[in-house]
Amino acid sequence: MNEQIKREESVHGKHWSKLHGGYFSEPMVAYPLIRKVQMIAGKSEADTIIDLGGGTGSLLSLLLAEGIDRNISLVNLDASDTQLEAATRSETSCVRGSVDSFSRHDVGAEDGNFLFMMRSVLHYFGEDGLRPMLRHLRTQTQPGEYFVHQTASFRHQHDADCMNELYQIMRTPKWYPTVDFLCECLKDEGWQVLEVLPGLPLPLTKEELRRRYDLSPAELLRISDQFLSHPLVSEDLFKKTDDDFCAFLHYWIYICTPVITDKPNKKKPEMTVK
Template identity: 40%
Template sequence: MDAEKTEKKAFARDASAVEVSRESQSHGAGWASLHGGYFSSAEVAAPFVDKILDAACGAEPDVVVDLGGGTGFVLSRFADTIGDVGGIDLVDLDLAEEQLEAVADPRIRRARGSLAGFSRADIADPEQLFMFITRSTLHYLGMGGARNAISHVVSQMRSGEFFIQQTACFDEPEDALAMNMVYQMMGTGKWYPTTRALVGMLLESGFSLESVDDAPVLELTSASLGKRYGFSEAHARAIVESMREFDVGVNGIFEETEEGFVARLFYKIFVCRKI
């Protein structure tokens, strides 16, 4: 089988490929303004970038790979903050061509591939010291895929290397369930874990957990979600109706508004190290 066919087959097995193509109209040039500019805000990214910086100053990696790095915003902020990136090879690995095409920072090298299927040796000299980061990607893998993706990432790492990730997860199982219901009603297969389940996956996969901290909440209006996933205001109202049957609201993850609803994703930053 030639390389192109092998690559296509690997993408087909990866549930995130479906999610990425479903929202492809939001990728690229318009990505920065999506959801109130959350993914292009230096202020929002600061707690995550600080964690990456702390780890990088101690570990001095040769290569920093942002798995699902989108348009490269986090790597750019990291490079700006560290001042002199010196010889650090900054690599944005993403499934979406449109995202990689929109990478404007010349300090960033682009690589197309899946975080659930990449090979360390395809990114850079595997003997070098790597650091892996990712923000807001694991939910693309769906309910069954996050664990496999984490296992895959750990399989590509050497002992002592860092994996620093910011992922939406919920302390209360009811909140995770409610958010997953909302996403299902929006027609996506994205899946959000409880904090406990995510911590379990990380530890069972062979990581030690150095720290877990809250990151800024992402507020999603039904109008912006409708644009991203292609549903109407009428459908947003139908989602509101269905959610009335469900006991949500204590932690503010879902609220009715005049236009439809607001959903809130609670993020945490996990500093992990391969044992």
């Protein structure tokens, strides 16, 4: 198991649904992504939906509850045993594996028609691992398939910089791109970005950060000082009250498909680039 996942074990499994105000189990938060996945699954005639870094399987459960063709296989691929143990729905299958090294063969019939979805996982790969991960996924994707992901990312460079400083103080390699930079990386790694739309922000309270990353009072103070020392920090990114603070991770949903190069017989996507 990778070090980051090991460090977060205390918030995984049965604790996960309550973390960050219940963000990861709240249907309202997930609906924009779920609606897109439902729509694209129908349009692309996917036979398998793979949730990359699917955690406790809450997105796949919601997809089932909201309605998806019952002939579509649902697969949760995650690297954490604790998360997968909590993902117990019989209608979905769990695969233990890493997003940056799995093979198509691990998650379904190689000649199947896959739809890859992902929420809040890309930042685990850090600045250096982002492009290799996107490249790896591209090698596991066929023309006409889709990669729909909700990724923490920021419209403005200074917001991304502030958040990355926060994560450095917390001694984690997690890293957040700007929306423009992520689109550039996706394109460089062979993806066409068809649409980008906003998701709901995730509140990171002082107490939850302390617990999740085992932070000392001095580290918490540094985080607060760091944000307050930035002239451009808005209340969308960081709010301070007397003895407390809350930072906000911003999310965007990216609809991507592999760039088609030399396979004219494969079905081309019909969506409009925004």
